[in-house]
Amino acid sequence: MKKRVTGIGGLFFKTKDPKASKDWYKKHLGFNTDDYGSTFWWKDKEGNDCSTQWSPFKEDTKHFEPSKKEFMFNYRVENLQELIKVLKEEGVTVLGEIEEYSYGKFGWILDNDGNKIELWEPIDKTFLE
Template sequence: MVDKIKAKYFGPAKDAELEKRVTGIGGFFFKSKNPKEMVAWYGKYLGLKTDDYGSTFWWKDKEGNDCSTQWSPFADDTTYFAPSEKQFMQNFRVDDLENLLKKLSEEGVTIVGDMESYEYGKFGWILDIEGNKIELWEPIDKVFQ
């Protein structure tokens, strides 16, 4: 019975390693009228350890690896969330971005732009069914430590 319920809501069981896609939340980004004041407010009143980009939360995955999640306000007029018109953008951590983008494209998911690589990881973007832009990040966490 439990397996039927799981299958109904989560789809059929699959080999976790073969189907590993998202491994965690990489960040939460949102638009703000004044990002610097917003960062300062969260630092002062909620105790977030902040820098010019917002706040980085450190945690360990189930294998004990150091991982990070970024919280960042962006300027109201940012075009970084485009083509989405929403006030926020999710960022998900992934293991193998290049192959994941290929699979998602084959599955009919809208890919936005080209994959970009930096010293701290690779980035790619997709749209969900409501047009929300989602950033996919294959991180290199050790660069931040």
């Protein structure tokens, strides 16, 4: 198996008022916010355009379940299907099935503390079109 995680794909957290959080971060820290949060663009060591997403979620979101935490990390991966297979063999709890969208594939696991982790095999060029 090649690389597993290649970077941070996103930082997601619960808040009482996602719009107020987006407005605060825009005003005080200069985030370029939209309906989903803020996308940060960067280049990997090969010079490819890559993105990392920052998104506040409503405090009653079910998206982080079964984790009870107020946050969820999203990690960029190189080959999601192969990685999920290896993680299952290693005894890691895998949640649901891989989902595919125009901007990449997603899978979910639980870490040793029961935190839900989202794994993303991105198609960054979709965001640039």
